[in-house]
Amino acid sequence: xxxxxxxxxxxxxxxxxxxxxxxxxxxxxxxxxxxxxxxxxxxxxxxxxxxxxxxxxxxxxxxxxxxxxxxxxxxxxxxxxxxxxxxxxxxxxxxxxxxxxxxxxxxxxxxxxxxxxxxxxxxxxxxxxxxxxxxxxxxxxxxxxxxxxxxxxxxxxxxxxxxxxxxxxxxxxxxxxxxxxxxxxxxxxxxxxxxxxxxxxxxxxxxxxxxxxxxxxxxxxxxxxxxxxxxxxxxxxxxxxxxxxxxxxxxxx
Amino acid sequence: xxxxxxxxxxxxxxxxxxxxxxxxxxxxxxxxxxxxxxxxxxxxxxxxxxxxxxxxxxxxxxxxxxxxxxxxxxxxxxxxxxxxxxxxxxxxxxxxxxxxxxxxxxxxxxxxxxxxxxxxxxxxxxxxxxxxxxxxxxxxxxxxxxxxxxxxxxxxxxxxxxxxxxxxxxxxxxxxxxxxxxxxxxxxxxxxxxxxxxxxxxxxxxxxxxxxxxxxxxxxxxxxxxxxxxxxxxxxxxxxxxxxxxxxxxxxxxxxxxxxxxxxxxxxxxxxxxxxxxxxxxxxxxxxxxxxxxxxxxxxxxxxxxxxxxxxxxxxxxxxxxxxxxxxxxxxxxxxxxxxxxx
Numbered sequence: 309x310x311x312x313x314x315x316x317x318x319x320x321x322x323x324x325x326x327x328x329x330x331x332x333x334x335x336x337x338x339x340x341x342x343x344x345x346x347x348x349x350x351x352x353x354x355x356x357x358x359x360x361x362x363x364x365x366x367x368x369x370x371x372x373x374x375x376x377x378x379x380x381x382x383x384x385x386x387x388x389x390x391x392x393x394x395x396x397x398x399x400x401x402x403x404x405x406x407x408x409x410x411x412x413x414x415x416x417x418x419x420x421x422x423x424x425x426x427x428x429x430x431x432x433x434x435x436x437x438x439x440x441x442x443x444x445x446x447x448x449x450x451x452x453x454x455x456x457x458x459x460x461x462x463x464x465x466x467x468x469x470x471x472x473x474x475x476x477x478x479x480x481x482x483x484x485x486x487x488x489x490x491x492x493x494x495x496x497x498x499x500x501x502x503x504x505x506x507x508x509x510x511x512x513x514x515x516x517x518x519x520x521x522x523x524x525x526x527x528x529x530x531x532x533x534x535x536x537x538x539x540x541x542x543x544x545x546x547x548x549x550x551x552x553x554x555x556x557x558x559x560x561x
Numbered sequence: 562x563x564x565x566x567x568x569x570x571x572x573x574x575x576x577x578x579x580x581x582x583x584x585x586x587x588x589x590x591x592x593x594x595x596x597x598x599x600x601x602x603x604x605x606x607x608x609x610x611x612x613x614x615x616x617x618x619x620x621x622x623x624x625x626x627x628x629x630x631x632x633x634x635x636x637x638x639x640x641x642x643x644x645x646x647x648x649x650x651x652x653x654x655x656x657x658x659x660x661x662x663x664x665x666x667x668x669x670x671x672x673x674x675x676x677x678x679x680x681x682x683x684x685x686x687x688x689x690x691x692x693x694x695x696x697x698x699x700x701x702x703x704x705x706x707x708x709x710x711x712x713x714x715x716x717x718x719x720x721x722x723x724x725x726x727x728x729x730x731x732x733x734x735x736x737x738x739x740x741x742x743x744x745x746x747x748x749x750x751x752x753x754x755x756x757x758x759x760x761x762x763x764x765x766x767x768x769x770x771x772x773x774x775x776x777x778x779x780x781x782x783x784x785x786x787x788x789x790x791x792x793x794x795x796x797x798x799x800x801x802x803x804x805x806x807x808x809x810x811x812x813x814x815x816x817x818x819x820x821x822x823x824x825x826x827x828x829x830x831x832x833x834x835x836x837x838x839x840x841x842x843x844x845x846x847x848x849x850x851x852x853x854x855x856x857x858x859x860x861x862x863x864x865x866x867x868x869x870x871x872x873x874x875x876x877x878x879x880x881x882x883x884x885x886x887x888x889x890x891x892x893x894x895x896x897x898x899x900x901x902x903x904x
Contacts, residue, residue: 382787394782396775403771411787412566413768417796420767421760423590431586437569474786475569
């Protein structure tokens, strides 16, 4: 589904990422972990299109996407969520999710202004998509609220519903469990498993080791910007390289 | 590559209980059609009840001033940006249609439409340069454009008549009938203004309006959803400019002459003042503002020197006291006052 090949990024003399290669299979949950400064965020930003790689490539289904703008990557079918949920606070929850589905709205200004049948149908379709994804994440009872009125945890769910409504095939999640307590993290893990169940490929980065290990099908470990290990959660737990570099060295990892 | 709409719907599973037969957009459309229709009916009844008189002339100016203001309101209410170019586009609409009909003998209704082609091309050119930038450069860029238009109108004497302006612009004719009386103009112009109000209300409730309201909060996030924000910003700027251009063309064929004052910065500021009176994000407010300003022009601000000072100071005071505009500000104040009295 997603192929990352010899990806490197340097900021001045600093190699934030060096020759990282891996592959994400369709409908799998892939987690990228590593200590602070390992290059997780840099990797994420390159795939999402907010950073350009120094060298190497990212391809989706054989199409090169690295170096494209974030909008072009979004259009290519890669959705993302943010570490701090980025909802449109002045819009309702429903409107936020409808924006996710906006690419299915093919109607222009004239048709919208005249209220033609095509525009009405397009709006109805968007509304229907948004309704379904809001039900999917369990927010169907607050859809009329302003997004800013919701607590942080629910704003994350709005963001997930919005990303799902784009109809993308890959979902990038930037530290989805950040700021959540144990119960909320457990619920989020369940939701991500259900997201994979829809056929979505999920690539997430997170510090939260227990969360990642219980959730991911495959884990990639980065250390100082380089590929350190890759495998199933069990393989990673038993990898001496990982234990030396990461798991053994920090208490709460 | 991409998922189709039906795949997307299928992937989410069954719909929630909240699923509704008619979408909110449908309800909004119905509401706008009812309110605009009722308003039109009232406006058409006015001459039937009160007869003809000079007041119709005043009301015609209200309908004309409302058009550029509606355009600006659409722009500022949705994208949160102000343009100073609506006076200039009003002038382009006025001079464009005047030149086409007077010099080339094109029938005024057609020249009005052709003038808008010029407006669209220029607005698209300005928009596609300025609106790719994220910050609020629109006000500054459009101010420069307004100054250029003002100078061009004064200098291109062979085309515009320079400071003398243009006289003898033909009135709009419908079939074989020329619309010359205030009543005839009233019966054509008010329906046009109300239809354009209705169109603007619909846009604001539509998916286009939703994207534009989101643009103000975060263009990068919209990008990640595959939405190209500049396209929408340029689109609304062009649409907004057409409102000003149509107002200008209709104005020229109503009064029969145009002078450089039509395209002056002063007039651009007057439009912003009308917007400030009615509220920066209220489309209906544009009509209230246009009515207030026309009354002020008619009865209080006939003297140009005074007018500049009063408009300037008035605009500053309104922005300071009621940042959302005079009308919404007064409504809020009244509501608070009554709430306190009641409580």
